[in-house]
Amino acid sequence: MERDGADGEVMRRSLLEKESEEANILSAGGGASLGSSFHVTTVLLAMWLAEIFALTGWLAVAFSKGAWSLDLGRLSMGIATAIISYVVPVYISEISPEKLRGGLTLFNQFLMCCGISTFYFIGNFISWRVLALSGACPAILQLLGLFLIPESPRWLAKVGDYEGCELVLQHLRGKSTDISQEAADIRDYMENLKLQPEEKFLHVFQRKYANALIVGVGLMGLQQMSGGQGVTAYASSIFSAAGFSTEFGTTVLAILQVLTIGLGVFLMDRLGRRPLLLISAAGMCFGSLVVGMSFLFQDLDWWSDATPTLVFFGILIYFGTYAIGVLGIPWVIMSEIFPINIKASAGSLVNLVCWIGSWIVTYTFNFMMEWSTGGMFFVFAGTCGVIVVFVTYLVPETMSRTLEEIHVSMTKSPLEEGFMD
DSSP, rough: OOOOOOHHHHHHHHHTTTTTOOHHHHHHHHHHHHHHGGGGGHHHHHHHHHHHHHHHHHHHHHHOSSSHHHHHHHHHHHHHHHHHHHHHHHHHHHHSSSSTTHHHHHHHHHHHHHHHHHHHHHHHSSSHHHHHHHHHHHHHHHHTTTTTTTOOOHHHTTTOOHHHHHHHHHHHHTTOOOOOOHHHHHHHHHHHHHHHOOOOOOOGSSGHHHHHHHHHHHHHHHHHTTTTTHHHHTTHHHHHHHTOOHHHHHHHHHHHHHHHHHHHHHHHHHHOHHHHHHHHHOOOHHHHHHHHHHHHHHHHTGGGGGGGHHHHHHHHHHHHIIIITTHHHHHHHHHHSOOOTHHHHHHHHHHHHHHHHHHHHHHHHHHHOOOOOOHHHHHHHHHHHHHHHHHHHHHOOTOOHHHHHHHHHTOOOOOHHHOOO
16 A cells, blocks of 8 residues: 555655654563663673664564554664664663763764764655655664674673683784783672672662662653754754744754764763863753743743744754764663673663653653643753752762773762762
């Protein structure tokens, strides 16, 4: 059943804008748990599974004959997205040297933004079925690329393959690099873990893991509640409500997101995670206040002629600062703070919080706009203010520290470790 004209346009917008349908968001939440659990076997196996789900989903959409096949395709893509969103940052953090780990992990988010922006652009010129087939191409390339990448050295050490761990480390760091100290630190840490009882899911709630869990869950929850996903999905509706050109506004936002997250990659291992998060959250707070006040003035019929311009610049400030920090840094920190023995359970929980939060925001965004667009952005401003306080008092700086050093510090109380210094 070929769908052209208006129906085809609806499908194309659905694929590009990732509409807030419950099935897609909740399937991603289920996939988060699935993706996290695979860390106890092999990270590469999880990535294989994710790419198979992604390829199956895109093909199901491209060759769909009815609503059921479209739903199954979206379900499959949702699971793939959730697995990848957890496994890839963890894998990158485990193979990267500490001085480059933040930038390399955030670079994954940069490439995702480039991919989304590219699909927004080419979607204006091709049918939605061809667009879906185009989405299958990266999945095929990544499946082939998995033959070329090594297993995580820390996972190899976790299962007792220390020789394999050293070989992979030497390959990753270069033949002329001395990896003896790094390999010894990993080995000592894993040997100490073996002396502890086997961890189960409920053990993640033990007091010694409280710091890491509070930071991980708190950052992911606040990231979603700050409204970034909703603003991304409903940017055209916001510009339309303000009387601003939706085509120009959304195009500028797509370009801005790529540029600012690229700047974040450059600054990540120079300024640190905490400063970038603070700058990002403060900027989002200011941008939200500008947009909120603009719509308030519009409702009161004050400076109505200035509303479109004020909303546009307010959204630019909000979105630009969102992309430089709050969008990607919580994923970087999540990949760093959890000890490997609880990484699966803790990552599953944090991912679940992330996707549930994403669903809540995108599902309620339209209702909040109907209630009060200005009021909604004031709520987002308040949430961003909470992020500033949360990061200031609870989030550790992980830049230029090995994962083992971070894990040891996160199992101690803030006063005992003094990691906020």
